[in-house]
Structure formats: structure tokens, C-alpha cells
Amino acid sequence: MTQSAATTEVTRAAAAIAECRLIADMSEELGRTTRRFLTSPVAQVHAHLRRRMEALGMSVTVDAAGNLRGLWQPTSTPRQRLSGRLILGSHTDTVPDAGAFDGVLGVVLALQLVESAQSESLAFGIEVIAFSEEEGVRFGVPFLGSRAVAGRFDPALLALRDADGVSMDEAIRNFGLNPGELDNATAGEAIGFFEIHIEQGPVLEAEGLALGVVTGIVGQTRCEITFSGQANHAGTTPMHLRQDALAAAAEWITAVEATARQHAQSSVDPGLVATVGKMNIEPNAGNVIPGKVRVSLDLRSERDSVREAAVEELLDRARSIAERRRISCEIRRQMEQPSVPMDEQLTSLLSDAVEASGFPARRMPSGAGHDAMVMATRIPSAMLFLRSPGGVSHHPAETVLEDDVEAAIKAGELFLRRVNDHLRIQTN
Amino acid sequence: MTQSAATTEVTRAAAAIAECRLIADMSEELGRTTRRFLTSPVAQVHAHLRRRMEALGMSVTVDAAGNLRGLWQPTSTPRQRLSGRLILGSHTDTVPDAGAFDGVLGVVLALQLVESAQSESLAFGIEVIAFSEEEGVRFGVPFLGSRAVAGRFDPALLALRDADGVSMDEAIRNFGLNPGELDNATAGEAIGFFEIHIEQGPVLEAEGLALGVVTGIVGQTRCEITFSGQANHAGTTPMHLRQDALAAAAEWITAVEATARQHAQSSVDPGLVATVGKMNIEPNAGNVIPGKVRVSLDLRSERDSVREAAVEELLDRARSIAERRRISCEIRRQMEQPSVPMDEQLTSLLSDAVEASGFPARRMPSGAGHDAMVMATRIPSAMLFLRSPGGVSHHPAETVLEDDVEAAIKAGELFLRRVNDHLRIQTN
Numbered sequence: 001m002t003q004s005a006a007t008t009e010v011t012r013a014a015a016a017i018a019e020c021r022l023i024a025d026m027s028e029e030l031g032r033t034t035r036r037f038l039t040s041p042v043a044q045v046h047a048h049l050r051r052r053m054e055a056l057g058m059s060v061t062v063d064a065a066g067n068l069r070g071l072w073q074p075t076s077t078p079r080q081r082l083s084g085r086l087i088l089g090s091h092t093d094t095v096p097d098a099g100a101f102d103g104v105l106g107v108v109l110a111l112q113l114v115e116s117a118q119s120e121s122l123a124f125g126i127e128v129i130a131f132s133e134e135e136g137v138r139f140g141v142p143f144l145g146s147r148a149v150a151g152r153f154d155p156a157l158l159a160l161r162d163a164d165g166v167s168m169d170e171a172i173r174n175f176g177l178n179p180g181e182l183d184n185a186t187a188g189e190a191i192g193f194f195e196i197h198i199e200q201g202p203v204l205e206a207e208g209l210a211l212g213v214v215t216g217i218v219g220q221t222r223c224e225i226t227f228s229g230q231a232n233h234a235g236t237t238p239m240h241l242r243q244d245a246l247a248a249a250a251e252w253i254t255a256v257e258a259t260a261r262q263h264a265q266s267s268v269d270p271g272l273v274a275t276v277g278k279m280n281i282e283p284n285a286g287n288v289i290p291g292k293v294r295v296s297l298d299l300r301s302e303r304d305s306v307r308e309a310a311v312e313e314l315l316d317r318a319r320s321i322a323e324r325r326r327i328s329c330e331i332r333r334q335m336e337q338p339s340v341p342m343d344e345q346l347t348s349l350l351s352d353a354v355e356a357s358g359f360p361a362r363r364m365p366s367g368a369g370h371d372a373m374v375m376a377t378r379i380p381s382a383m384l385f386l387r388s389p390g391g392v393s394h395h396p397a398e399t400v401l402e403d404d405v406e407a408a409i410k411a412g413e414l415f416l417r418r419v420n421d422h423l424r425i426q427t428n
Numbered sequence: 429m430t431q432s433a434a435t436t437e438v439t440r441a442a443a444a445i446a447e448c449r450l451i452a453d454m455s456e457e458l459g460r461t462t463r464r465f466l467t468s469p470v471a472q473v474h475a476h477l478r479r480r481m482e483a484l485g486m487s488v489t490v491d492a493a494g495n496l497r498g499l500w501q502p503t504s505t506p507r508q509r510l511s512g513r514l515i516l517g518s519h520t521d522t523v524p525d526a527g528a529f530d531g532v533l534g535v536v537l538a539l540q541l542v543e544s545a546q547s548e549s550l551a552f553g554i555e556v557i558a559f560s561e562e563e564g565v566r567f568g569v570p571f572l573g574s575r576a577v578a579g580r581f582d583p584a585l586l587a588l589r590d591a592d593g594v595s596m597d598e599a600i601r602n603f604g605l606n607p608g609e610l611d612n613a614t615a616g617e618a619i620g621f622f623e624i625h626i627e628q629g630p631v632l633e634a635e636g637l638a639l640g641v642v643t644g645i646v647g648q649t650r651c652e653i654t655f656s657g658q659a660n661h662a663g664t665t666p667m668h669l670r671q672d673a674l675a676a677a678a679e680w681i682t683a684v685e686a687t688a689r690q691h692a693q694s695s696v697d698p699g700l701v702a703t704v705g706k707m708n709i710e711p712n713a714g715n716v717i718p719g720k721v722r723v724s725l726d727l728r729s730e731r732d733s734v735r736e737a738a739v740e741e742l743l744d745r746a747r748s749i750a751e752r753r754r755i756s757c758e759i760r761r762q763m764e765q766p767s768v769p770m771d772e773q774l775t776s777l778l779s780d781a782v783e784a785s786g787f788p789a790r791r792m793p794s795g796a797g798h799d800a801m802v803m804a805t806r807i808p809s810a811m812l813f814l815r816s817p818g819g820v821s822h823h824p825a826e827t828v829l830e831d832d833v834e835a836a837i838k839a840g841e842l843f844l845r846r847v848n849d850h851l852r853i854q855t856n
Contacts, residue, residue, distance in 0.1 A: 201664025218663065222714060232819065234703035234726045235646065235795030236629025239685075239692040241819075246704055247685045253678035257667075264667040275662035276674055278714045279707065286650060286706045286724035296714035298662045367663030391660065391669070 012112055013405035019108045023048065023092070024100035032396070034096045036138040036162075038066050038175040045092050049107065049130055056114050058128070063185035064177050065148030066132030068092075072114050073125040083423045085125035086416070087193045087379065088113060091134035091145060091371055099398020103134060105386070106196045109405070113412045122420050124191055131371050138162045138171070146371035150378040151186035155179075191419065192346050193375040196384045196408055198400060200368055202391030210404040211411060212364045212385035213351045217373040218271065218300040219339035221311045225252070225318050229327035231283055231291025243327045246281060246290035255317050256297065259310060263301075271365045272301040272310060302365040304338050339365075340373045343380035349422060350382045353414035359407055382415075384408060440540055441833035447536045451476065451520070452528035460824070462524045464566035464590075466494050466603040473520050477535065477558055484542050486556070491613035492605050493576030494560030496520075500542050501553040511851045513553035514844070515621045515807065516541060519562035519573060519799055527826020531562060533814070534624040537833070541840045550848050552619055559799050566590045566599070574802035579614035583607075619847065620774050621803040623811045624836055626828060628796055630819030638832040639839060640792045640813035641779050645801040646699065646728040647767035649739045653680070653746050657755035659711055659719030671755045674709060674718035683745050684725065687738060691729075699793045700729040700738060730793040732766050767793075768801045771808035777850060778810045781842035787835055810843075812836060 010018075024033045026044040035041050046068050053060045053070035060070045071085065090106025110128040117126060129149060136142030139160040147153040158169040158179055172179045204212050229243030253276045260274035278296035297314065301307035315331055322329030351361035364385065366373075372383045386404045390397070438446075452461045454472040463469050474496050481488045481498035488498045499513065518534025538556040545554060557577060564570030567588040575581040586597040586607055600607045632640050657671030681704045688702035706724035725742065729735035743759055750757030779789035792813070794801075800811040814832045818825070 199664065200661060201666075202660075202669045203664075203666060206669055220663070232630075233628060233796060233821070234705055235648070235701065235728050235797075236627065236631075236821075237701065237795070237819065238629075238631060238699065239689050239701060241630045241634055244685070244703075246707065247681060250678040250681035250685075250704075253675060254682055257672070257675045257678075261667050271666065273663065273665070273667060275672075275715070275717055276678075277662055277716050277718055278712050279674065279709050281707050284706050286726050287703070288705050289703055290705055298714050300663050367665070368661060369663075391665065393661070393664075 011402065011406060012409055013402045016105070016108045016112055016405055016409070017400065017402060020100045020104050023104050032096070033094055033098045033100065035092070035094045037093055037133040037144060038171045039138070042066065042092065042132065042175070045130070052111055053128065056111065056118070058114065062177065063148065064172065064179060064181040065145055065153065065185045066172065066175060066177060067145045067149060067185065068130040070128045071125060072117070074117070074122045076121050077123055081123055083124045084189055084191050085127050086191045086419060087127045087129060087187065087375070088195070089129035089131060089371070090195050090197055091131040093133050093135050093137070095135050095137055095394045097396060099393060099395055101198050101398055101400050102200065102393055103197070105198060105400065109196045109408060109412060112409050113416060116409070116413045117416060120417065120420070122416065123423050124420065127190070134371055139168050142369065143371060143374045146374035148182055148185035149187045150374050152374065152377060153182055153185070155182070187379065190379050191423065192343065193372060193379045193381040194346070194383070194415065195370060195372040195381070196386065196412060197370055198393060198398070199385040199388045200393035201388060203364060204362065204385065204387035205389060205391060207362065209360060209362050210387055210401070210407040211354050211359050212362045213347060213354055214342055214366045214372070214383035214385055215347060215363050216302050216339050216341035217366045217369060218302050219304045219307050220298065220300045220335060220337045221307060222335035223297050223311070223315070224294060224332045224334060225297065225315070226292065226294045226330040227322060227327055228292050228330070229290070229325070232289040234287045234289055237289060242289055243325065244289050245293040245327060248321050248325050248327055249279070249293040249295050251321050252318050253295065256314055259314060263306070263310065269301050269303050269306040271367070272299070272306060273367060274299045274310070274314070300367055302339050340376050342372065342376060342382050346380050346382035346419070349418040350384060350411070350415050353418050354384070354411045356414050357407060357410040359411065384411060439830065439834060440837055441830045444533070444536045444540055444833050444837070445828065445830060448528045448532050451532050460524070461522055461526045461528065463520070463522045465521055465561040465572060466599045470494065470520070470560070470603070473558070480539055481556065484539065484546070486542065490605065491576065492600065492607060492609040493573055493581065493613050494600065494603060494605060495573045495577060495613065496558040498556045499553060500545070502545070502550045504549050505551055509551055511552045512617055512619050513555045514619045514847060515555045515557060515615065515803070516623070517557035517559060517799070518623050518625055519559040521561050521563050521565070523563050523565055523822045525824060527821060527823055529626050529826055529828050530628065530821055531625070533626060533828065537624045537836060537840060540837050541844060544837070544841045545844060548845065548848070550844065551851050552848065555618070562799055567596050570797065571799060571802045574799040576610055576613040577615045578802050578806040580802065580805060581610055581613070583610070615807060618807050619851065620771065621800060621807045621809040622774070622843065623798060623800040623809070624840060625798055625811065625813060626821060626826070627813040627816045628821035629816060631792060632790065632813065632815035633817060633819060635790065637788060637790050638815055638829070638835040639782050639787050640790045641775060641782055642770055642794045642800070642811035642813055643775060643791050644730050644767050644769035645794045645797060646730050647732045647735050648726065648728045648763060648765045649735060650763035651725050651739070651743070652722060652760045652762060653725060653743070654720065654722045654758040655750055655755055656720050656758070657718070657753070660717040662715045662717055665717060670717055671753065672717050673721040673755060676749050676753050676755055677707070677721040677723050679749050680746050681723065684742055687742060691734070691738065697729050697731050697734040699795070700727070700734060701795060702727040702738070702742070728795055730767050768804050770800065770804060770810050774808050774810035774847070777846040778812060778839070778843050781846050782812070782839045784842045785835060785838040787839065812839060
């Protein structure tokens with residue numbers, strides 16, 4: 001065969017994937033993608049995105065929380081007919097040793113949508129926000145970027161210190177920004193917020209689907225249960241005289257799984273998940289009956305009342321298991337976070353857009369938190385999921401399928417048109 | 429009230445308890461009892477016991493394994509009518525931060541029995557052995573003293589090193605002994621071996637009994653089971669797509685307990701005990717589904733066939749739980765130790781003696797290893813348990829009741845008489 005001289009046409013999806021991989025190389029570590037809040041590679045990302053935004057005719061700023069923000073105003077629409085702006089975006093920070101798509105893909109696709117919008121006669125502007133922080137890695141608190149935009153940034157956070165002893169206040173100043181201007185980061189009125197993000201779960205893949213329409217971010221309860229029995233000799237203590245804390249914990253873990261599975265098979269909340277992920281056993285020796293076992297519970301549901309009832313049922317169960325076994329059971333509640341529904345109107349328009357692109361609009365809750373969860377507290381929000389091959393995320397093997405990215409762009413374009421049509425109906 | 433001038437008569441039991449507490453102060457650590465194999469306080473213990481033995485007219489030696497051995501020969505019995513000797517004893521080493529009675533009580537009561545025997549016309553001598561090592565603390569291998577006496581001391585053990593890098597060979601030499609003479613420690617022919625020991629368990633106390641007649645030392649299986657599923661996000665992975673290694677382990681731990689309880693309620697082997705005491709969870713984070721969980725199994729029974737069948741049943745159960753959950757299950761067998769029955773004849777004489785002392789002869793297996801287990805491989809052995817208040821042992825709170833000690837001395841005396849009568853019948 002002779003070498004082909006033909007140029008390959010690069011699809012928009014392939015270009016977006018390539019751009020994500022390019023940004024993944026902007027890292028604190030050589031050979032791995034790690035990009036924490038306002039570390040030096042963030043400046044590289046900003047420089048890259050600023051060039052891209054300016055090429056698209058956007059005006060670019062960085063707010064005091066480190067969010068890079070580009071505003072595009074349609075030039076073909078008379079200014080008096082403009083109805084404000086729609087915010088698009090996601091985050092650019094990563095976990096340590098991350099993949100290339102968690103967050104960044106949503107920013108890159110937002111720019112693709114601005115490019116598509118150039119040839120449309122939209123009645124609104126588009127602000128693309130590359131949120132500075134979502135993962136909570138550097139200061140242990142997530143959503144720093146979207147908190148600032150949503151006007152929910154607590155100044156007390158500025159005193160937090162990272163692993164090197166640098167305070168958040170110092171980190172912001174070292175990046176050339178002024179923490180005193182954080183209030184100015186708060187978004188004014190907007191039509192809505194739209195985030196595209198990889199699913200980071202196995203649902204879409206298991207069902208052979210490219211896209212998912214997020215109905216809301218699940219609410220979450222976290223608590224810690226400590227079973228205290230009596231440590232004793234594994235050889236000399238007969239079964240009927242034991243107060244085995246691990247046997248109690250095991251019985252309870254089995255009940256946690258069974259309860260969550262019952263929900264998953266019911267119509268009440270098939271999306272409910274319950275997990276015991278952490279466990280501490282004392283004294284943890286093969287020939288000693290465990291005297292004390294501490295277990296975690298993480299229970300999530302899109303329906304707060306269902307979550308609260310399930311948690312109470314499981315905690316009652318822990319108490320009754322302990323009582324029957326003549327051991328004690330101590331419960332510590334650690335987190336009680338209500339669910340955040342996406343905006344019904346926008347989500348409905350997004351579903352229509354997905355179907356009009358030729359894909360089933362699989363409605364699903366998000367089991368993880370996202371910037372859209374924080375943004376939704378201030379601005380009507382919608383969110384689109386892309387299939388995560390293997391359900392893999394927060395790992396270098398994280399990936400996306402080119403066809404799915406193309407589907408997301410297509411659905412995004414149709415979503416923007418539908419939002420435009422909707423505004424026209426409302427204002428006429 | 430005026431202070432009483434009357435002297436209090438100290439019972440034999442109170443004297444024995446006081447002697448145990450005196451020996452407990454001979455320790456490597458100030459304020460705690462810790463006495464490992466051939467450490468310096470052992471020389472103090474030997475000096476004390478040697479004085480006691482010599483006062484009883486015994487001839488005293490220390491063998492190459494560090495066992496202190498005193499031989500008493502009845503003077504009132506013509507030498508040609510002597511039928512050899514009965515060995516009494518237990519160990520004098522301790523675990524770190526030990527109680528005062530585990531081991532030592534058996535040595536102190538052996539000396540009490542020699543004292544009682546002075547006024548009897550026994551047809552045999554009595555050798556009291558204060559075994560140098562039973563707990564396995566210093567070199568990680570237990571029963572060093574009784575191994576040597578039973579002729580089961582593997583010279584390869586001499587190369588083992590303690591936490592300070594001192595080899596066992598050096599430890600023996602540093603104590604003024606010669607490892608080259610270990611073979612000479614092996615006991616010649618003997619009528620039997622008799623050990624008195626605290627139960628170190630809650631059975632006698634739960635039944636309101638002072639004494640137990642040990643029928644045998646249980647056999648023991650130890651293994652390690654690793655369940656490997658898939659670590660995943662606790663929020664984004666629905667219940668039906670999980671491969672939760674901890675949920676599998678919990679189901680299995682529940683089965684282990686249920687199986688052992690079934691046995692405990694049956695007549696096949698009510699003494700069977702099964703324990704999961706150790707567990708390792710990866711990654712052990714509250715918001716991550718556990719991907720890998722390793723658990724220990726310790727299963728003990730006096731009946732080897734019952735133990736083996738129960739182990740196979742539980743390992744099959746682990747495999748089927750893993751298979752149903754589409755995860756893997758790896759089994760590593762770590763220990764397979766057959767049970768060691770006590771000598772039927774001697775145990776029967778001991779039961780008679782206990783009943784003749786006015787106590788029920790509660791026959792029970794020992795769930796823990798003892799010197800009698802090793803001695804039984806060479807010499808017919810019997811063992812008497814004393815109630816452990818609170819089931820507490822290997823702890824400074826370890827104690828004994830004075831009445832129980834008195835009961836043990838009484839039963840021991842009657843046991844010696846019965847052995848004597850039995851020998852007379854045999855030789856006549």
C-alpha cells in the first residue's frame with residue numbers, strides 16, 4: 001500500500017476528546033493528571049481556554065474564586081430583543097491521578113455549543129464558566145467555584161489550609177486574585193444553567209444508552225454505627241456466651257443491602273442506594289472475638305422522605321440487632337443532605353432535545369454531587385450525562401465514546417434551540 | 429472497737445493465691461506482669477521455686493530448655509514397691525501485662541500436692557515441672573518447655589530470633605544452659621502428667637461450677653478467605669450492578685455464626701466454636717463500595733471429623749456466596765491441628781476425685797492449647813480446670829476464687845490417692 005495523501009476529516013467529537021486529553025497533560029504531576037484548586041497548571045488551562053474563548057469572540061474574565069468566565073453575545077440579534085444569558089459549564093479541577101473527562105468535557109463541549117450558536121439567531125447570550133473547584137481535594141471542601149457563582153461561598157472557608165499549610169486566602173492571592181472580591185463572583189439573573197458531564201456510573205452502559213437526562217442530585221445521609229460487645233478468647237468462649245460485635249455488624253450489613261435491594265425492585269425509589277464502605281474492627285486478631293466494630297452508612301435517594309424513612313428503618317434495625325445480642329449500639333449522624341431537583345421546565349426541554357437527536361431520553365438521578373447541584377440553588381438548572389464506559393471514573397482509564405460525545409453535542413444544540421423557542425413563546 | 433490480737437489462720441488456698449501474686453511481681457516490667465521465656469525475672473522465679481522444692485525435700489534441676497524440675501520420692505514406701513513417678517506442673521512464662529494465675533497456679537498447686545503427699549504412703553514419686561515457655565510470646569512459637577520434655581523439640585527452632593534479634597540458641601546460653609543438651613530434657617517413662625489450670629473462659633462461671641475435668645484439647649482450623657469484587661462509587665452504582673465484597677463477607681460471617689450455633693444446640697458437638705476475628709477492607713472509605721475483603725476463620729472442635737466437615741461446609745458456602753454475587757473467592761488454609769484427647773483412664777480417676785471432693789465433675793474440652801496437649805503426645809495426661817471469674821484471662825484483672833482453689837487442692841489430693849489405688853490394683 002502507498003501512504004495516503006488524503007487528509008482525515010476530524011469530527012467535532014474527536015476534536016473535543018483531543019482537547020480534553022491536551023488539557024489532561026496540564027498537571028501538577030508528570031505522567032499523571034492531578035490538578036487541584038488554583039495550582040500552577042490551572043494557569044495553563046486558563047491560558048488555553050482564554051485563547052479558545054477569545055477566538056470565539058467571547059469576553060473573558062477570571063473571578064475571585066478562580067472561575068474562568070467567557071461571555072458570548074449573539075451579534076445577529078438586536079440588543080433590545082436579548083433575554084439575558086444561559087450559563088454553560090463544568091469544572092476544570094481533578095482528583096489525584098484522574099481521567100481526562102470528569103469536568104473538563106463539560107467545559108470543552110460548552111465551547112463547541114458556543115461555536116454552533118454562532119450560526120443561530122439566539123435571543124440570549126451564553127456564559128461559559130470553567131469552575132475552578134468541584135472535587136474538594138485541596139481544602140477538603142468541594143464546589144468552591146460554583147459556591148461563589150451561586151452566592152453561597154462562606155468566607156470562613158478562606159481560613160482552611162491545604163496539606164502544605166497554605167490557607168485558601170493565600171492560595172487565591174498567590175494566583176493573583178483578591179478574596180475581598182468574592183462577592184462579585186455571584187451570578188446575576190440568568191435563564192438557566194446547563195452542565196454536560198460523564199455519568200461516572202454504570203447505568204447508561206448497562207442499558208446500552210449514550211445519554212441520560214439528570215432529574216436531580218440525590219440526597220445523602222451519612223452516619224457511623226458502633227457495635228460494642230465483649231472481646232474474648234475465640235477458643236474458650238462458647239457460642240451462647242459471646243457478645244460478638246462483628247457478628248452483629250455482619251447481620252446489620254446484610255440487612256442494609258437487603259433493604260436497599262427491596263427499594264431497587266420497587267417503584268417507590270428504584271434509585272436508592274445504601275453502602276457500608278468503611279469498617280473498623282477491634283482488636284482485629286484471628287483468635288479473638290471482636291469486641292468493638294464501627295461501620296459507616298452512606299444512603300442516597302432522590303426522594304428525601306424515602307431516604308429518611310430508609311435510614312430510620314436501618315438504624316432501628318441496628319438497635320434491635322444489638323439489643324437481641326445484649327451488646328450496645330451507638331449512632332453518630334454525620335451528614336444529612338437533601339436532594340436537589342433539576343428545573344422541571346429545562347429538564348423537559350432537554351429530554352425533548354435528546355429525543356429529537358434520535359436517542360432515548362433516559363431520565364435518571366445523579367448519585368454524585370455536581371456543580372449543577374450548587375447552581376440549582378440560585379438558577380434553574382439542567383444536566384446531561386454521557387455514558388461512562390466500564391463505569392470508570394476518577395482513574396486514568398476514564399474514557400468516553402466518540403459517538404456519545406457527538407450525540408451530546410447534537411442534543412446540546414437542539415436544547416439551545418428549544419430554550420430559544422421557549423423564550424420566544426414566553427416573551428411574545 | 430479494739431484491734432483484735434488474734435492471728436488469722438491462713439488457708440492453703442489463700443497461701444497459694446498469695447504465692448501466685450508474689451511470683452507475679454517477678455516481672456520484666458515495673459507494675460505489670462510480663463515474663464517471657466528465659467528473661468531475667470525467670471531466674472528469680474527459679475530461685476523462689478527451688479527454695480520451696482528443697483524445703484519439701486525435692487531434688488531440683490533445670491533442663492536445657494529452662495524447665496525447673498523437682499523430684500520428690502516417698503520415703504515411707506520401700507524403693508522396690510515404687511512404680512515410677514507422676515509428673516505435675518504447668519508453665520511460668522506469661523503474656524505481656526498478664527494476670528497472676530495463668531500457668532503459675534498449676535505449679536504452686538503442684539507443690540501443695542507434694543506437701544500433702546508427704547503424709548500419704550504413695551507408691552510413686554512426684555516430679556513437678558515448672559515449664560519455661562507456653563505462651564509463644566518471645567519467639568512466636570509456643571510450648572517450648574513441654575516440647576522439650578515430650579521429646580518434640582525441633583532443633584531448627586534454635587535459630588528463631590526475638591524482637592531484639594537474640595536467637596533462641598543465644599537466649600538459652602545467656603541463661604547459663606546448653607542447647608546441646610536439649611535431648612536430655614526428654615522425660616523417661618512416667619505414670620502420667622497432671623496439670624491444674626484456670627479455665628480462661630466463661631463456661632464454669634456461667635454454670636456456677638468450681639471445677640472442670642478436661643476431656644481433651646480441641647482441634648483447630650485457621651484459614652483466610654478473600655472476597656474480590658469491584659470497588660465502585662457508592663452514589664453512582666445502582667444496587668443491581670454492584671459487586672460488593674463486604675456485603676459478600678457479611679453474608680458469610682452471618683453463616684459462620686449460624687452454623688456454629690446450630691452445632692452448639694445439637695448433641696453432635698456442642699463445644700464447637702467458629703470465629704471471624706480479623707478483617708481487612710479495601711479501600712475502606714465510606715463512599716466507596718468495598719472491592720476486596722479478607723476475613724479470618726478460626727474453627728475449633730474436640731471432634732476432628734466434625735471440625736473438618738464444618739470447615740468444608742463453610743468454605744463451600746463462601747464459594748457459593750461469591751459465585752451468586754459474581755465475585756471471586758480465594759481460600760488460604762493456614763493451620764490444621766488435630767484435637768488431643770486426654771487419657772481416658774486418668775480422666776476417669778480425676779472425675780471420681782472431683783466428685784468425691786463434693787463437686788460435680790463437669791467434663792469439658794479445652795478451647796485453648798496447654799502444656800498437657802503437648803505432654804499427652806508422650807505421657808498419659810489429665811487436666812483440671814478452675815473457674816475463671818468473669819472469664820477473664822491474659823489481663824491483670826485475671827483472678828481465682830479462694831474456695832475454688834481449695835476445691836482444686838482437695839480434688840488433686842483425692843486424684844493422687846486414686847492413682848495410687850489404681851496402681852496397687854494393677855500391680856497386685
